[in-house]
Amino acid sequence: MGIKRKTLLITGVSGLVGGHVLARAAKQYSVTATCHDHPFAWPGVRVRRLDLESADNIRRCMEETRPRAVIHCAAWSGLDACEQDPDRCFRVNAEAPGVLAQSCEAVGSRLVFVSTDMVFDGENAPYDETDETNPVNVYGRAKVEAEKRVLSACRNAVAARSALVYGPSVTGGRSFSEWILERLGKGEEVPLFTDQYRTPVPVQDLAAALLELADHFCTGILHLAGPQRIDRYAFGEALARARGLDAGLLRPVSMKDVQYAAPRPVDASLNTKRAVSILHTRFSNIQEGVQKN
Secondary structure, three states: OOOOOOEEEEEOOOOHHHHHHHHHHOOOOEEEEEEOOOOOOOOOOEEEEOOOOOHHHHHHHHHHHOOOEEEEOOOOOOHHHHHHOHHHHHHHHHHHHHHHHHHHHHHOOEEEEEEEHHHOOOOOOOEOOOOOOOOOOHHHHHHHHHHHHHHHHOOOEEEEEEOOEEOOOOOOOOOHHHHHHHHHHOOOOEEEEOOOEEOOEEHHHHHHHHHHHHOOOOOEEEEEOOOOOEEHHHHHHHHHHHHOOOHHHEEEEOHHHOOOOOOOOOEOOEOOHHHHHHOOOOOOOHHHHHHHO
8 A cells, every 4th residue: 555645736737836836846745736737747746727817716726636745836926027018017916825825724734935035125225024014016015915915814824035047947937047148049139237236046956945945844935046146147157158159249238228117126136044944955155057958
């Protein structure tokens, strides 16, 4: 008689982060994976469609699966698209996580909610978990509201704020680093900001941390990010060097010279001392991380 594996529900598996969480989890959990409308299949994994704009659909999914834990990676994360359609942004990115948290509490599931460094205004980095949020765009405001709803509705929940994610996709979605490599590979110029700072995290490390949190005692807010503060141009240089590509194609630009629908924080660097102290997962520095891409 085989050992019964722990059950896990992962949302957003057709995306960059969700795909990597699934790839790791499928080896050790009985997984139900959800996506919205992308055709998707994974060996040994039950896949179901989940409409985040339907509270009934979310509740039904939880009642039927009753997982030991949920890792909620699904989101509508396009900053400019969210800015132009704030109602949909709040339905998907704030209301849906709140309903999911209520359902987790009702069926006794742990919830790992993936949040973002966009909850900060960029004026006082690096940010600790206890620092005041003050988002400058609609997406960030929705995520702040989601954190409040999740942590008030589910006692066994953690809101894991992720920094800029890079690395190869396994199921879909394209990371920041893949965009750079694609353009460099074609011999195309790559415009990159010299005055926007983040603490980028390899998707492999982020997925490992999220999966570890599914079996962890940690609740509240937790920052998941790389150990280095870096601008996008310097990151591009490190990536190009690691892959032996022409860094001369990288073009330094200023945020002041580009007009976006959604404002961006200048410095959303995260302090990860708490995560480093309680998790076994190690977060790679830039030199190590770009080798994984």
